[in-house]
Amino acid sequence: MDNNRIDIKNIPVSVETYKPEQSSQTKYASRDRIYVRSVKGLHQSLRRNMGFVFMALFMLLPWIQYNGTQAILLNIGEQKFNIFALTLWPQDFTILAWIFVIAAYALFFVTAFYGRVWCGYLCPQSVWTFIFMWFEEKIQGSRNQRMTLDKAPWSLSKFAKKALTHFCWLAFALLTSLIFVGYFTPVGPLFINFFTFEAGFWAVLSVLFFTLCTYGNAGWMREIMCTHICPYARFQSAMFDKDTFTVAYDEQRGENRGPRSRKDTDYKAQGLGDCIDCNLCVxxxxxGIDIRNGLQYECINCGACIDACDDTMTKMGYPTGLISYTTEHNLKGQKTRIFRGKLIGYFLVLVLVCAAFVINLALRKPLELDVMLDRGSVGGSLYRETASGLIENTYRLAMINKSQQPITLLLSVDSAEPLQWIGPTEVSLAGGESRDVPVSLALDPNEANRGRIIIRFSITDQANPALTVSQESTFFAGR
Ligand code: SF4
Ligand code: SF4
Structure with missing residues (x-):
């Protein structure tokens, strides 16, 4: 057992939440609704600014043009991903795999160092949820006003506020859904066609599907995604140790908690700690958790409780930091070790996978050749004998120009036997074009051995002879 691991407590949530009165006890009670109070402070402005940059990038990137086409276009139908000058094909699967491995190790490294900050600051679920909460607050008012509104009987004003909130949620969900689908199909035509009812079936279905998912996730599901569905919440504890910075309450300083007057300066003599039990952190x-109960897997490290508590501490004239990003070692008065085995390990693996990705990218050739023996053209047999007595094999050379520039290719074959080439020796491909070219090879049986002859097809860039791709194949010279 690694005794450096810290325990994640799964504490029943006993926060003060508003629950509309139920006329009778139901077996399946609805979940308590969380009314989040807005808060200002260092961490919240950092979170808002990061969310703004993230959202701005997300919305602007598909509109950028490069070489006359959409710079980022993940065209699933044509099986090619354009990312500025780079075009990835299904054959480049390893490059995509490296990107996922890098993202995973970057997440492990950040989590081991600073807990779930990804969740609190940049995860799309959090960013969208905070935007939806912003709409809610602007239309329905503060936390107390929203609670009063929900408790009040239905009226025209209540209906108008609720309807406007849901309209704004749906409109924003539709906008971001169109942008998201615009990463997979040209974004300009998608917007025009969608609003003129000329978009194709799959485009409309995708946009509506993602609109409903966004509306459901950020409007209704919210913290349920983070606490019950997202797998990362479950396995994060494997990356935590007693030197991981997480949001934590300083129990030694805060307890015993209890209300007191601001003028009360001898509260310590009464056995009280610095926590005035204002519940703002909740x-x-x-x-909807109470961080004073200890580290819980529901915590997304967003720092909102830090800002709320620092504000309270400042008003009371106490030092800030009763809740802070700290480590378990710090809280116990011990030294936090930044450079530790786990963190160094994650960092080294991250450097290695980044290096592997760069090498893979550098060695990638913008040409692809696949050679297939075309038995269909010779009635299903491996070869045929021509009227002039030659033995002939037919092949299909499948070529892909993976670059975005046009290219002229020279076709050739290497063999120990004197093979005759029948077919084009030069092929021009546009940027991103793939083409199958049939060629035949013929051999005079009197000038060569019979049986199986190993040959090698090559395609070479006419403008850059160093760029050559080749593939081995077989010539059947009969028995
Ligand atoms: S406990 Fe604090 S840091 Fe954790 S999710 Fe709640 S407000 Fe955010
Ligand atoms: S905000 Fe601070 S003072 Fe208020 S209840 Fe939370 S920990 Fe205690």
Whole structure:
């Protein structure tokens, strides 16, 4: 057992949440609704700014043009991903795999160092949820006003506020869904065709599907995604140790908690700690937990409770930092080790996978050749004898120009036997074009051995002879 591991507590949530009165006890009670109070502070402005940059990038990137086409276009139908000057084909699967491995190790490294900050600051679920909560607050008011509104009987004003909130949620979900689908199909025509009812079936279906998913996730599911569905919440504890920075409450300093007057300066003599039990840290928490209960897997490290508590501490004239990003070692008065085996290990693996990715990218050739013996053209047999007595094999050379520039290719074959080439020796391909070219090879049986002859087809860039791709094949010279 690694005794450096810290325990994640799964504490029943006992936060002060508003629950509309139920007329009778139901077996399947609805979940308590969390009314999140807005808060200002260092971490919240950092989170908002990061969310803004993330959202701006997400919305602008598909509109950027490069060489006359959409710079980022993940065209699933044509099986090619354009990312500025780079075009990835299904054959480049390893490059995509390296990108996922890098993302995974970057997440492990950041989590081991600073807990779930990805969740709190940049995860799309959090970014969209905070935007939806912003709409909710602007239309329905503060936390207390929203609770009062929900408790009030239905009226025209209540209906108008609720309807406007849902309209804004749906409109924003539709906008971001169109942008998202615009990464997979040209974004300009998608917008025009969607609003003129000329978009294709699959485009419309995708846009509506992602609109409903966004609306459901950020409007209704919210913290349920983070606490019950997202697998990362479950396995994060494997990356935590006692030197991981997480949001934590300083129990030694805060307890015993209890209300007191601001003028009360001898509260310590009464056995009270610095926590005045104002519950603000709970009211601002988007996942509805009380961080004073200890580290819980629901915590997304967003820092909202830190800002709320620092504000309270400042008003009371106490030092800030009762809740802070800290480590378990720090809280116990011990030294936090930044450079530790686990973190160094994740970092080294991250460097290695980044290096492997760069090497893979550098060695990648913008040409692809696949040679197939075409038995169909010779009635299903491996070869045929021509009227002039030659033995002939037919092949299909499948070529892909994976670059975005046109290219002229010289076709050739290497063999120990004097093979005659029948077919084109030069092929021009546009950027991103793939083409199958049939060629035949013929051999005079009197000038060569019979049986199986190993040959090698090559395609060479006419403008850059160093760029050559070849593939081995077989010539059947009969028995
Ligand atoms: S406990 Fe604090 S840091 Fe964790 S989710 Fe709640 S508000 Fe964010
Ligand atoms: S915000 Fe600070 S003072 Fe208020 S209840 Fe939370 S920990 Fe205690």
């Amino acid at each position: 009211h601002v928490c988007p996942t």
